Amino acid sequence: MTTAKDIMHEGAQWIPKTETLLHAAQRMRRLHVGALPVSDETERLCGIITDRDIVVKCVAEGHDPSQCTAADIVEGTPRWIDAGASVEDVVKEMGTHHIRRLPVIENKKLVGMISEADVARSLPEDKVHAFAAQVYAGPPQT
Template identity: 85%
Template sequence: MTTAKDIMHEGAQWIPKTETLLNAAQRMRDLHVGALPVSDENERLCGIITDRDIVVKCVAEGHDASRCTAADLVQGTPRWVDANASVEEVVEEMGNHHVRRLPVIENKRLVGMISEADVARNLPENQVHAFASRVYATPPQT
């Protein structure tokens, strides 16, 4: 069975919720990533911020990225997957919650990230379309 740990990118890094969005953007640039998991003071996942979040919810709104923090952007229940979860479980989690990136947790610690491209590379060709359709579908309004 192929697991989340088998398909993830290792070396993912937290950003504390107290970190400024300017520092978060610089870290994304340095790591060549478009998203960072956000941790609370106990190094527990409390959300994810993306480069798009910084642009749309901070910069485009006229806020100062050197004063806004990651905590200002995180909302809702963060989604994650256990390192031993099957690819099918990863697909289910991403599809059900319309997320494109998923932190991988092992023993309560961040060990990697999975993107939709990682999943697509590990699905049979006939399942890639169904997966993409679920992830990119418009989520129901609540």
Template identity: 80%
Template structure:
């Protein structure tokens, strides 16, 4: 059985909810990633922010990324997957919630991230097409 841990990018990094969006953007640049999980004061997942979130919901709205925080954008119920979950469970979670990146948690700690590219590399072609249709549907 292929698990979430088998296909994830290991070593994902949190950003505290209190951190500015400017710092979040700098971290994304330095790590060459497009998303960061957001943690609360207890280092528990409380959201995820993307580079697009920063541009659309902060900069384009005329807000200052040096004063807005990750908590300002980390809204809704954060989705995640257990490291031992089967890859088909990963596909269901990402597809049913139309998400492109999924934090992987093991023993209540962030251990990695799964992107749609990770899923595509690890599924047969016909399943990749079905997965993409679910993630990108309205």
């Protein structure tokens, strides 16, 4: 059985909810990623921010990214998947919640991230279209 850990990108990093959006954007640039999981003070997942979130919810609203924090823009219930979950479980989680990125947790620690492209690469060709239709059917999520 192929698991979430098998298809994830390793090396994902938390950003504390107290971190400024300027530093978050700089970390995204340095890591060549478009999203970062956000942790609370106990390193528990409390959300995900994307580069688009920073632009739309901060910059476009006229706020200063050096003054706004990740906590100012995270919203909703964060979704995640256990490292040992099957690819089918990953597909179900991402499709049901219309999300494009999914943190992977093992022993209560962040071990990676899965994007929709990671899932698509792991699915048989005849299932990729159905997966994409499910993820993109709902409102845009991170």
